[in-house]
Amino acid sequence: MDFKLDRRHALDLDRADPLASYRERFHIPQHEGRDEIYLCGNSLGLQPRSTEQHVREELEDWQRFGVKGHFAGRRPWMPYHELFTEPTAHLVGAKPVEVVNMNSLTVNLHLMMASFYRPAGKRHKLLIERGAFPSDRYAVESQVRLHGLDPDQSLIELGSKSGDPFIPVEEIEALLEAQGQEIALVLLPGVQYYSGQAFDLKRISAAGHKAGCRVGFDLAHAVGNLPLKLHDSGADFAVWCNYKYMNAGPGAVAGCFVHERHAHAFDLPRLAGWWGHDKTSRFRMGPEFVPMEGAEGWQLSNPPVLGLAPLLASLDIFDEAGMDRLREKSLKLTGYLEFLLKQKLAEHIDVLTTPDPTQRGCQLSLRLHKGRDAARRVFEELEAAGVTGDWREPDVIRVAPVPLYNSYTDVFRFVEILEGLVVA
Numbered sequence: 001m002d003f004k005l006d007r008r009h010a011l012d013l014d015r016a017d018p019l020a021s022y023r024e025r026f027h028i029p030q031h032e033g034r035d036e037i038y039l040c041g042n043s044l045g046l047q048p049r050s051t052e053q054h055v056r057e058e059l060e061d062w063q064r065f066g067v068k069g070h071f072a073g074r075r076p077w078m079p080y081h082e083l084f085t086e087p088t089a090h091l092v093g094a095k096p097v098e099v100v101n102m103n104s105l106t107v108n109l110h111l112m113m114a115s116f117y118r119p120a121g122k123r124h125k126l127l128i129e130r131g132a133f134p135s136d137r138y139a140v141e142s143q144v145r146l147h148g149l150d151p152d153q154s155l156i157e158l159g160s161k162s163g164d165p166f167i168p169v170e171e172i173e174a175l176l177e178a179q180g181q182e183i184a185l186v187l188l189p190g191v192q193y194y195s196g197q198a199f200d201l202k203r204i205s206a207a208g209h210k211a212g213c214r215v216g217f218d219l220a221h222a223v224g225n226l227p228l229k230l231h232d233s234g235a236d237f238a239v240w241c242n243y244k245y246m247n248a249g250p251g252a253v254a255g256c257f258v259h260e261r262h263a264h265a266f267d268l269p270r271l272a273g274w275w276g277h278d279k280t281s282r283f284r285m286g287p288e289f290v291p292m293e294g295a296e297g298w299q300l301s302n303p304p305v306l307g308l309a310p311l312l313a314s315l316d317i318f319d320e321a322g323m324d325r326l327r328e329k330s331l332k333l334t335g336y337l338e339f340l341l342k343q344k345l346a347e348h349i350d351v352l353t354t355p356d357p358t359q360r361g362c363q364l365s366l367r368l369h370k371g372r373d374a375a376r377r378v379f380e381e382l383e384a385a386g387v388t389g390d391w392r393e394p395d396v397i398r399v400a401p402v403p404l405y406n407s408y409t410d411v412f413r414f415v416e417i418l419e420g421l422v423v424a
């Protein structure tokens with residue numbers, strides 16, 4: 001892409017941006033009377049203006065109907081979670097039977113591991129990436145222990161041979177070919193939270209399955225960031241949160257994918273609750289658990305309607321904007337950020353995230369040459385200047401220009417402010 005260094009160019013790019021008007025659909029936090037430069041959608045996405053009405057309508061229906069709201073009102077609560085099925089399936093490239101929104105990410109990860117991490121005999125290991133998100137690390141270690149196994153023997157944490165945060169897919173394939181017969185579950189990210197690397201779900205699933213492993217993904221940083229084809233990837237399961245790129249609010253209800261091939265695998269061990277019970281006989285209140293087909297069969301509780309309502313507002317926006325168009329802008333927006341950083345700040349800052357745009361989403365992870373303390377200071381000065389990114393220990397500033405609400409001018413101003421702080 002042919003970028004230029006001057007501010008006018010950012011304005012020209014904004015003027016030519018077919019998605020520019022989506023910014024107006026979001027509440028942009030303010031700093032000293034103007035819009036913050038909010039580059040933190042990888043942590044908590046901004047609130048769509050339509051969210052409030054969605055939540056208010058459910059509060060009103062509760063006021064008007066009480067318990068009858070389960071069957072009355074604009075969106076009866078009994079089948080409420082079903083409103084999300086089609087748009088979620090569309091978003092992640094899945095069949096409706098393969099997706100459900102429920103619980104939170106780590107809970108869903110445990111539910112999936114209860115079914116898909118079944119160590120037996122020689123095949124007892126669980127493979128994750130080195131430096132996995134702490135909650136995932138805690139979850140997998142606790143699952144290993146739950147089976148009476150020792151994480152030192154049963155947990156593989158794969159790093160790259162070069163020591164780089166980037167893990168080439170060939171190295172994952174080589175490990176699975178060499179050690180796959182000992183691995184019960186491969187659990188990798190869609191986009192790694194620290195490095196920003198995007199993984200090839202299809203190749204990893206194929207390599208894992210060839211070795212006889214089950215394969216799952218944590219898509220916290222991938223959903224709403226990259227176009228996904230979960231069904232075609234062949235993965236056994238995937239889990240994600242909806243508060244980052246999906247803009248469904250702090251602690252939002254999370255997502256879960258279970259491949260169609262397991263839709264009727266009723267003999268798979270699972271942790272059960274009444275909302276996973278076949279809905280045609282759920283209210284007969286019998287003692288025997290009869291699972292729903294598909295991902296819904298892993299639900300435990302009735303849906304938290306007030307928690308889910310913001311996701312509906314968000315899914316409407318994604319459906320309208322389209323993931324392919326968002327990705328097209330995202331490639332350009334992050335490419336522009338990378339261009340400015342390289343041109344203006346290469347002597348001061350390394351971009352940890354791969355330069356290959358096909359192997360990353362919108363996030364770039366930055367590391368200052370001057371080291372951790374200087375980087376931490378710069379991060380705090382950025383905040384004071386109205387730039388919101390986020391800090392990840394030990395020494396990384398993550399910034400994620402999000403195509404739905406970030407502009408090229410945001411990116412230009414960010415680099416201008418950063419330059420002022422770093423070069424000074």
Ligand SMILES: Cc1ncc(COP(=O)(O)O)c(C=O)c1O
Binds near residue numbers: 104105133136193221
């Ligand atoms: C990659 C990844 N996994 C897991 C989590 C934990 O999510 P939750 O608190 O929703 O369970 C996060 C949260 O940011 C994350 O980024």
